[in-house]
Amino acid sequence: MAQTIYQSFGYVIPETVLSIFFILTLLTALIKKGRSRHLPAYIALAGFVVAGVFVLEQAGVDQLIFNGMYAVDPFSWFFKIIFLVTGILIVVFSMQSRELAEGSTKYSEYYSLIISLTIGAFFMAGASNLLMMYLSLELVSISSYILSGFTKENPRANEASLKYVIYGAFSSGLMLYGISILYGLTGSLNFYALNQVFASGTAPQITVLVAIVLMLVGLGYKISAVPFHFWTPDVYEGAPVTVTAFLSVTSKAAGFALLIRFFKIGFIDVAAQPAVAGMWEIFRGLNWTDIIAVLSVLTMTVGNLVALWQTNIKRLLAYSSIAHAGYILMGFVTLTDQGISAMLMYFVAYLLMNLGAFYIVMLVANKYHTEDIDGYAGLGYRSPYAAFALAVFLFSLTGIPPTFGFIGKLYLFAALIKTNYIWLAIVGVLNSVVSLYYYAKVVKSMYLDLPKEETKVEFDFGTNLMMTILMVPNLALMLYFTPILSWAEQSVRMFGLH
């Protein structure tokens, strides 16, 4: 026992590194109190980079450690890289944020919370045990409650934080109830053990269904699926832009990672696995995929329709991110490896385009002091490069060539067509047509409306470089997406499957 635990430590070096840097970042508050804004940021960056080196060393590792608590496999590896890239970008964004600079002096706490949220996301991506699942989820949640209310002088941020806590507490309570039912049914917290009990068919089906629904509440809250999405617009609007961007990618991706792993390992008939290569047998008699299909349709439709009426760009992007959760869920409905790899590909696209969009929103808020879409009038003439970049990100979010968002959508729809979910594919494409309207509304404001003032607002070299770094992959990966595709295909592997 002690031996296995000791060996397991060899596989959690990235998490350990992040924890050490979490403490270091926090300590800077004691050394240079409120003086240096950027010191904790640099330490956090260093933490992400060092952790990144250790994560890269774990390529191809396929291990279950700490007695089945935590899986280190290609699937979690994929998400860890997503989290690290997001973390690095968010730290860079935060260093430029005017809102944060004016709002608070507690930079050390801010950056350390970003690290702690990332640690939680790491554990969520690998959790293979209900207890681990709950703990990691809470680590992410608690970090995000504080982060979303970080600019505490801003009443909207306070409101956001409070709403987030209440919704979060409620849904994690329900999820805990689901966990307790599962434990009662099976006598185990381990995903693999759950699977064995379900495969034997002894568990009463209606109880399992109730447990699944309760688990979906908790996970659905994390990925902001309708009808568990009510916190999203308020939190995204109230929180500082950098935090919003962070939540919209890391927290959501971690939720999806957990969702996929929990259902794939817990509720798939492993015995039937070799018979149909890549296809999963649905748990006998319970069509719980239909629940997810309905959830997906609701999520994207509500997200898109409500987004049509938004006038605040952060709210607009909040609803858009809800809609995107719906698109990503479509890949999950198919229950095929192809569907999952399409989801993974979509995460790469989503990271690039969503963070890019939020970055420009932050820059515009810095310089133009506005978050209203009307405030973007004539941006194409006043800050041509930033406006062009935002247009690229928005069209990528819509999913039209020549952007990587198109490839992401293409693969999701391909997975649906392949498995004959044609009705869902049709709902999906119609939704993306609807989404064009509100994304184009921002573009219209930038290019078709005339600026209120003529003065040009230029950004410095570093900022332009950052925009370019985010924009180029959005365009280049459309022309050549082979590496991402093959990476996503490799990363479908989870421990114990295949």
Place this chain on the structure above:
Amino acid sequence: MQYQFLGIGYLTWITFLPVLGMAVVLLIPKGNSNAMKWTALAVTVLQLVVAGLIWINFKSALTGINDPSGFQFIEKTKWIDLPGVAWFGHVSINYYLGIDGLSLPMIVLTALISFVGVIASWNINKSHKGYFALYLLLDTGMMGVFVALDMFLFYVFWEIMLLPMYFLIGIWGGPRREYAAIKFFLYTLLGSVLILLVMLALYFSVSVKDPATGQMMHTFDMLAMMNPQNYDPNSLLGGIGTYWRYVAFIALFIGFAIKVPIFPFHTWLPDAHVEAPTAISVILAGVLLKMGTYGLLRISFPIFPDAMLKFAFPLAILGFINIVYGALCAMAQTDFKKIIAYSSISHMGVVLLGIAALNSQGMAGGVFQMFNHGVVTAMLFLIVGVIYDRAHTRGVNDFGGLANQMPVYTGIMTVAFFAAIGLPGLNEFVSELFSYLGAFAAFRWVAIFSSIGIVLTAGYMLWTLQRVFLGQLPDKWKGLPDVNGRELVALVPLMVVVIVLGVFPSIMLHPMNATLNHLVNFVHSFGAGMTAAK
């Protein structure tokens, strides 16, 4: 390989020359708008030269459509190639270009209209850099659609046009430009996502042998999709005349119908045409509408011939509705540009009628009409542009007696109007004649009723001519100058084409002939349930 310049094939040149031009335009310092104009002009002239070279070297006897050896100027290289893991399969997308007698007229048309469009853009008065960069990107998208033989590539080109078009209408358009631009964007995107779904369904239904490894793999190759033997027996679109094949055909049809536009998907057209600047109206009517019918002929007809045979009659009916409804709407308008816009709907109906007939005459007439309408309607929009630039109004009732004031202009305009009416000796006469002949053989009564359209066209065209050019000249237009040199440069080449093709239609009909006959035979033989013989 033959037909290369600097080691790159003609088709790549003709497609990507505008992108090169776009890069140059973007590098030109701001304010130097003349350099931008001349760059765009030079690029389109070069493109026209390449199109001419392609036409000269084109071998008319080769067929194309479903036969890889019948295509010319072929370029095929791997674009996305992923051996794949066991459960996913091989992913392979090719950069596959080639032309046959169906694409040739469209390539020539695109090059010609793009060139004319640049000249018509000469008096654009704001943001030249953005305008010409987007214009050239649009040019690449259009050209790409007509040369792509890989469906994925086709789709990418098809979609790439949307963005520039949205901005070109939205920024440089008329008073209601925002509404028109987003309406155009939403309609066409709706159409394209349907095409996307069908494309994916086809992809998963068709397997071919990978030449390298001998394994079966899915493909986006359009030609492979035309061979019934390549369909997996249990796939969604496998078999002949199955339910899903009809669904896919209809989805694809809606996608293309929005672009044509076919009634009832036509409502974006009057808005977009009226609000767009002159050059963009010219491009829209001259080239973009043809993409819809080109898509039908290139993809819907040979890939779903079984469904096509079944839907030929409804398609002819839609053609009839387009002809008569478009003409009636045109008659009711008082805005010069709207008249031309609705006349486009009417004339595209003739194309539909011809191709729905599925016989040699109808097919030749339909495709020739695509070309002719492109030229004539481009002329008509230029003519509207000329008068709008001078008078800043387009109301036909505001004018009168311009014939004396602007004699050269009136002369050119008369040629265009009579071509649109279908006067013998001008190009549209030939194509309309063939279309109606073909339709008469296939659907006699539809053709007879559609011919009402000819009368109606003559009605609104002559009535417009009378209101604008005959009668008393109002005093306020006494100072209007006649067409200037720049406008003549745009109009005269088109006029020459109109007359030359009216007198010697065979120079265009001849290269199309083998391909179109092959298409007709192919649709009939495969569609009737037999395996298509090469």
